[in-house]
Amino acid sequence: MAGGHDNIMTTQEYIKKVNEDVSEDDHFTLGPWLSVIVHLHGEGVMSSGCLGDMKKYCINGKLELVVGVVMSCTPNALGDMTVTLKDPTCIMGGTIHYKVFKNEDDGYTKSIKVRYVLILRNVSVFTPKPLKHYLNITIRNIVKVFRQGH
Template sequence: MNITNDEDVKFFIDCATNSITGEIPHLYIRPPKVEARIIPGPSGILQKVLARKKADVQAGGHDNILTTQEYVRKVNEDVSEDDDFMQGPWLKAIVYLHAEGLISSDYLGDIKKYCINGKLKLVVGVVKSCTPNSLGDVTVTLKDPTGTIGGTIHYKVFQNKNDRYAKSIKVGSVLILCNVSVWTPKPSQHYLNITIKNIVKVFDKDTKF
């Protein structure tokens, strides 16, 4: 067994002491280290970023610590092989959530669990489709690492063509939404009803990281 940390040193010192005194230790087998469960989606990425930064601070001091942006990129590479979550808009969204302290988000792959009183508290998703309908609204499909969901963005979001939302909401952009109403026509069907009040932040598809 290699000595890699202070726990290993203490373990071997105890062994040596007991061999000299003749005492029989109560337990020589240390319990295995249990890693924290990594939750899916942006919350899981943030969880790993914070844990890795904490570990690096304890191990090497502040001088060698990467920026949050660098940590997000490295952790995201570890937890995702999907190209949608390796692009600038998604990575920027994760950094934004970190800066704002928005650690927890609801997961599109398990709407039933996170939908409370017909609403999702926080949604982060990549726009996979974006099509105007006959009423002037825009039908979209949003995707996060846990799943996808369809929805409609109210036409007032796009009324002013010079508005940043009208220009930036398109396929490839990332939306951060809050308190979004969920329409459930059937137990297995869920749709988001997105209004301008729900939009926290939009990261254009051309956002650089």
């Protein structure tokens, strides 16, 4: 193929490769996760996971791109939401700042639930102990939320 595009794969080939690379976990083979993969591939972004390799992906205390399935989400007394996100490499806890839910116009008030998938950019990582990391998610970090049936 002319122009050096021999290594470009179709979206279907990319989804097949991503599915081969992940465990037998259905979070990564159905619904919102596949929608995210198609969305990112359409933007030219290839992502399979970063939570399991902080040394490689965390630069200056931030992760450039996080794509994760919401495994749990619980409001806390401060109005924030405590979440657990999972990507193909790891499960990690974090907090979504209360301002994400404060403004109904932003569309996030009711749209972050278990099994939904978040695309996050430039997320701060809090590391209270070596090998213990937490995500600090604000409104600026949320790129898109993929819901069931999306």
